[in-house]
Amino acid sequence: MSESVLKSLSGPVVLLGAGKMGGAMLEGWLKLGLPADKAVVLDPNLPAETAAALAGRGVLVNPALASLPAPAVLLLAVKPQVAPEALPPVAPLVRAGTVVVSIMAGRTLGTMAGILGAQAAIVRAIPNTPAAIGRGVSVAVAGPTVTAAQRELATALLGAIGIVEWIGDEALMDAATAVSGSGPAYAFLLAEVLAQAGVAAGLPAELSARIARATVSGAGALMDQSDLPAATLRQNVTSPGGTTAAALAVLMDAGKGFGPLMVEAVAAATKRGKELAG
Numbered sequence: 001m002s003e004s005v006l007k008s009l010s011g012p013v014v015l016l017g018a019g020k021m022g023g024a025m026l027e028g029w030l031k032l033g034l035p036a037d038k039a040v041v042l043d044p045n046l047p048a049e050t051a052a053a054l055a056g057r058g059v060l061v062n063p064a065l066a067s068l069p070a071p072a073v074l075l076l077a078v079k080p081q082v083a084p085e086a087l088p089p090v091a092p093l094v095r096a097g098t099v100v101v102s103i104m105a106g107r108t109l110g111t112m113a114g115i116l117g118a119q120a121a122i123v124r125a126i127p128n129t130p131a132a133i134g135r136g137v138s139v140a141v142a143g144p145t146v147t148a149a150q151r152e153l154a155t156a157l158l159g160a161i162g163i164v165e166w167i168g169d170e171a172l173m174d175a176a177t178a179v180s181g182s183g184p185a186y187a188f189l190l191a192e193v194l195a196q197a198g199v200a201a202g203l204p205a206e207l208s209a210r211i212a213r214a215t216v217s218g219a220g221a222l223m224d225q226s227d228l229p230a231a232t233l234r235q236n237v238t239s240p241g242g243t244t245a246a247a248l249a250v251l252m253d254a255g256k257g258f259g260p261l262m263v264e265a266v267a268a269a270t271k272r273g274k275e276l277a278g
């Protein structure tokens, strides 16, 4: 379904901000069949070689806004902090049929409607960087004027880069951002600190980095291919009285283990999301 939706859009897909996330999403859409001449990138800071590579594939890069037809989709992928200056110039692009998809952390549907107009059909979504390999997670909430067809289009666009979870309550978005939006960083940090701990235990640094990285990615791949709960996969590693049990006694300490630390980390990210709301 995604492919046919992407191939039969009523107008272009306009991407505001082609950085890490926006760029990854555009790649996913082009791979899934979005015609390159239906893709428009607006980003004044795009490196010249990136702009030339996109233009060479047929993507329209930084055209005059007045020359654009009504977009089917406007993806807002700039940093939340630059929204006050980046959004007003694109507000006139938003027409009756346009669905706006914002992936800005924190920025609320209400704030965006304040800039783009109360009638604008806006979906607020938070993807994550495994989107670059089609393994992203997006959590999305639709504004009050989004039609069923626009929601289907947003599902197709976000589905091109991974799984999509719709929520009905926007108040949950900052917590979702803290779990799945920021979550890949926690997994990468695990690989980093596991490598450092290996060095502290006497391993050569490069060997430790290699085996820590392969262990974290292998565990993720195993979890991906297994139907077992994460807790069962953990228990399968843990021999009674063995080495893992000794480590988990530290990591699962009720007072200073991973659990309370992660609660604190996710709370800090959630709080920051609320601060970015603007």
Ligand SMILES: NC(=O)c1ccc[n+]([C@@H]2O[C@H](COP(=O)([O-])OP(=O)(O)OC[C@H]3O[C@@H](n4cnc5c(N)ncnc54)[C@H](O)[C@@H]3O)[C@@H](O)[C@H]2O)c1
Binding pocket: 016, 017, 018, 019, 020, 021, 022, 042, 043, 044, 045, 046, 077, 078, 079, 080, 082, 085, 086, 103, 104, 105, 126, 127, 128, 129, 181, 182
């Ligand atoms: N990186 C992530 O893991 C992630 C995950 C979920 C959501 N997001 C959200 O995605 C958005 C982008 O994050 P990112 O990590 O891709 O950042 P980034 O810095 O890589 O990309 C932002 C892009 O916006 C461009 N830009 C700046 N001002 C602009 C303007 N006025 N008009 C057009 N483009 C402009 C920059 O040149 C840059 O290419 C943020 O709002 C962030 O909250 C990021």
